[in-house]
Amino acid sequence: xxxxxxxxxxxxxxxxxxxxxxxxxxxxxxxxxxxxxxxxxxxxxxxxxxxxxxxxxxxxxxxxxxxxxxxxxxxxxxxxxxxxxxxxxxxxxxxxxxxxxxxxxxxxxxxxxxxxxxxxxxxxxxxxxxxxxxxxxxxxxxxxxxxxxxxxxxxxxxxxxxxxxxxxxxxxxxxxxxxxxxxxxxxxxxxxxxxxxxxxxxxxxxxxxxxxxxxxxxxxxxxxxxxxx
Amino acid sequence: xxxxxxxxxxxxxxxxxxxxxxxxxxxxxxxxxxxxxxxxxxxxxxxxxxxxxxxxxxxxxxxxxxxxxxxxxxxxxxxxxxxxxxxxxxxxxxxxxxxxxxxxxxxxxxxxxxxxx
Numbered sequence: 001x002x003x004x005x006x007x008x009x010x011x012x013x014x015x016x017x018x019x020x021x022x023x024x025x026x027x028x029x030x031x032x033x034x035x036x037x038x039x040x041x042x043x044x045x046x047x048x049x050x051x052x053x054x055x056x057x058x059x060x061x062x063x064x065x066x067x068x069x070x071x072x073x074x075x076x077x078x079x080x081x082x083x084x085x086x087x088x089x090x091x092x093x094x095x096x097x098x099x100x101x102x103x104x105x106x107x108x109x110x111x112x113x114x115x116x117x118x119x120x121x122x123x124x125x126x127x128x129x130x131x132x133x134x135x136x137x138x139x140x141x142x143x144x145x146x147x148x149x150x151x152x153x154x155x156x157x158x159x160x161x162x163x164x165x166x167x168x169x170x171x172x173x174x175x176x177x178x179x180x181x182x183x184x185x186x187x188x189x190x191x192x193x194x195x196x197x198x199x200x201x202x203x204x205x206x207x208x209x210x211x212x213x214x215x216x217x218x219x220x221x222x223x224x225x226x227x228x229x
Numbered sequence: 230x231x232x233x234x235x236x237x238x239x240x241x242x243x244x245x246x247x248x249x250x251x252x253x254x255x256x257x258x259x260x261x262x263x264x265x266x267x268x269x270x271x272x273x274x275x276x277x278x279x280x281x282x283x284x285x286x287x288x289x290x291x292x293x294x295x296x297x298x299x300x301x302x303x304x305x306x307x308x309x310x311x312x313x314x315x316x317x318x319x320x321x322x323x324x325x326x327x328x329x330x331x332x333x334x335x336x337x338x339x340x341x342x343x344x345x346x
Contacts, residue, residue: 058336059332067325071329072328072329076333171325218314219318222314223318226315226318
């Protein structure tokens with residue numbers, strides 16, 4: 001059994017090294033693990049930090065956003081054909097130990113996609129982030145009729161079968177909601193497991209900006225109502 | 230006033246000649262030709278018989294012809310912005326396709342070489 005861990009990264013020189021060090025230490029029982037970093041046109045030392053640890057890297061020549069980086073990661077997965085695919089943020093907010101919890105429902109055949117939810121147990125999530133997340137969940141539900149407690153979570157796991165079916169088109173942060181759309185469209189079974197995010201000043205400054213929410217909403221509406229190839 | 234009308238008519242004739250030329254060159258379709266003819270034709274009618282717009286506006290329950298034109302323009306501009314936004318989004322996606330293809334050509338553990346500014 002092979003698990004591919006995709007890490008989209010844009011200007012994460014401060015955190016990527018630590019994220020990789022913690023990921024490398026994670027042992028998944030009975031599984032071969034491959035890590036790939038999608039360096040999304042970083043202009044800092046992100047790529048150097050990754051190569052220092054001898055982790056393979058896919059370099060975007062210019063920044064395309066989270067959606068673009070995930071598209072590249074998924075396409076790579078389609079080529080190397082692992083059994084399971086995990087996506088994790090590079091800002092250090094996710095605990096790599098949660099990956100084992102995440103792939104459990106996939107191993108048991110209970111789900112095709114698992115989302116690590118920061119809302120399922122009492123978290124010390126900042127209030128503004130909590131409100132934005134709830135609004136994002138509501139918008140996602142209104143657009144695609146699927147209720148996810150943490151639609152914007154970056155810690156997710158997929159079966160290869162699910163990744164073969166999912167077709168991401170959006171480039172930036174709106175990809176999180178688009179993934180939910182793809183889950184519904186392809187009739188994939190989705191499960192959520194509680195995860196414990198680590199909120200630091202750094203991860204907060206790197207995450208979605210609150211002011212960006214409106215822009216994401218407009219792009220989602222365009223995606224919903226305009227048929228862009 | 231009559232000078233303005235003549236000037237506009239002159240411009241419309243010039244625009245129409247370009248449209249017909251483009252159609253002959255095969256650069257615009259027959260539907261495109263009809264669309265442009267309708268647009269410039271309407272402008273010409275409005276220039277010489279502006280009262281028609283008021284009669285037309287009344288059908289929509291709007292008092293003055295000029296108001297109908299303004300409302301129509303606002304709707305058209307919104308639609309154009311939407312079309313441009315969609316086109317822009319489409320181009321963004323095509324750029325990503327190119328960037329993705331380049332990235333997947335080579336999996337490396339070395340940083341990408343940045344050109345110096």
